[in-house]
Amino acid sequence: MDRGLETGLGASRRIVLATWGTAGDIAPYTGLASGLQKAGHDVVVVTSDRHAAAFHGVGLEVRAMPLDRQEAAIGLPKGRRAKTENARDMALVAAEHLLGAAGAGADLLLAHPLLHPQAALIGRGLNIPCIGVYTVAHAMMLPRLAARRGYGAADVLVKLLLSPIYTPAGSYLRRELGLPRGGLRGLQIPASRCAVRYGFSAALMPPGVRFPAEHRAVGPWSPQRVAGWRPDTRLVDFLESGPAPVYFGFGSVSGIDVEQLSEAVTTAVRRLKVRAVVQSGWAGLEARGDDVLNIGECPHDWLLPRMRAAVHHAGPGTVHACLKAMTPALPVPVGLDQPFWASRLLALGLTPAVIPQWRLNADNLGWALGQLLDGEDYRGRTEGMGRIVGRQDGIAAVAGDLR
Numbered sequence: 001m002d003r004g005l006e007t008g009l010g011a012s013r014r015i016v017l018a019t020w021g022t023a024g025d026i027a028p029y030t031g032l033a034s035g036l037q038k039a040g041h042d043v044v045v046v047t048s049d050r051h052a053a054a055f056h057g058v059g060l061e062v063r064a065m066p067l068d069r070q071e072a073a074i075g076l077p078k079g080r081r082a083k084t085e086n087a088r089d090m091a092l093v094a095a096e097h098l099l100g101a102a103g104a105g106a107d108l109l110l111a112h113p114l115l116h117p118q119a120a121l122i123g124r125g126l127n128i129p130c131i132g133v134y135t136v137a138h139a140m141m142l143p144r145l146a147a148r149r150g151y152g153a154a155d156v157l158v159k160l161l162l163s164p165i166y167t168p169a170g171s172y173l174r175r176e177l178g179l180p181r182g183g184l185r186g187l188q189i190p191a192s193r194c195a196v197r198y199g200f201s202a203a204l205m206p207p208g209v210r211f212p213a214e215h216r217a218v219g220p221w222s223p224q225r226v227a228g229w230r231p232d233t234r235l236v237d238f239l240e241s242g243p244a245p246v247y248f249g250f251g252s253v254s255g256i257d258v259e260q261l262s263e264a265v266t267t268a269v270r271r272l273k274v275r276a277v278v279q280s281g282w283a284g285l286e287a288r289g290d291d292v293l294n295i296g297e298c299p300h301d302w303l304l305p306r307m308r309a310a311v312h313h314a315g316p317g318t319v320h321a322c323l324k325a326m327t328p329a330l331p332v333p334v335g336l337d338q339p340f341w342a343s344r345l346l347a348l349g350l351t352p353a354v355i356p357q358w359r360l361n362a363d364n365l366g367w368a369l370g371q372l373l374d375g376e377d378y379r380g381r382t383e384g385m386g387r388i389v390g391r392q393d394g395i396a397a398v399a400g401d402l403r
Helices: 023-038 049-056 068-073 080-103 116-126 143-149 151-177 233-240 258-272 300-306 316-325 338-347 362-374 376-390 394-401
Strands: 014-018 042-048 061-065 108-111 130-134 196-198 215-217 246-249 276-279 292-295 309-312 329-331
Touching: 014 023, 014 080, 023 042, 023 049, 023 316, 023 394, 042 049, 042 080, 049 061, 049 068, 061 080, 068 080, 080 116, 080 151, 108 116, 116 130, 116 151, 143 151, 143 338, 196 394, 233 292, 258 276, 258 362, 300 316, 309 316, 309 362, 316 329, 316 338, 316 376, 329 338, 329 362, 362 376
Parallel strands: 014 042, 014 108, 042 061, 108 130, 130 196, 196 215, 246 276, 246 309, 276 292, 309 329
Antiparallel strands: none
């Protein structure tokens, strides 16, 4: 049995779930936390002030971390040292607030990968089981290395690169908890022996990839809708007024050339003579045309089944949402783990191409999207994979582990 699950958690327990990231990173955890609460557990979410409303909106208790200043600095054009210091500051603030939440009473800690180092050390000091809950594995940040030299090597390298960020937080927690000082092999990034549950489908992973014994891919965690949500009447009217449109959206990705992207989308849609729904996201994407509707936030589990196809940034949440909706997709990755997921869609024959965002233009977008729309094989394979992913209930799997 997994370390961290040998706890006899058969009855209702108080769970502290720590998560942070972009809005897209956070969304799956609204579903996971809500699902665990519905299963009878008392769930407290530790996240930043910016994301507190997403969890309050689905009826969850939140202990908010004051990270507004650090989050505002993330996108600023600063040097590597300043960015590292900002990340260290965030990790330290997170350590302080997570320790407070756990110290107030917790039977189990669940932690996003960026907060797992602090949670693992707190769990050790307070004798509270800790489980990582990840929607991305570290190795996915280096997809080329993972493919060329092995998934395990990429995983180790990414953890080593991230470890210095956690040094001040680790020192603080060791002092507060009375734990001995740790060297390079100390806390910094939890070892493979720590239990981890991945909120993605193992069916998308490269052949031959083997997770450590304590790690398991359980299937996606679908975001929880806010109670009483209703679609915008403009969107409903647009969908009812003609054929199914193509979805364009890049989620909470920032730092992209939004004018160039918007022009490419506008031109490709006009040339292909298709209808389009364009989700603005953090970048403020907006296309033009009589057959284009620009929208704000909208739950993907409602929207994507109504789309003919989707063009997106290949974040794991959107990748799995498209598959569950059986909607063929063209990936346009920007960075981080997105190139990994995009490469998997291509390798599995689910898409005709991968177009990195910096290379996107109206010509290659129009060609690739045309191939996707005209190729019945892509839809057929997407539907086949969608049936596999649709049978996986990642939230129920995690809840089941706690019984």
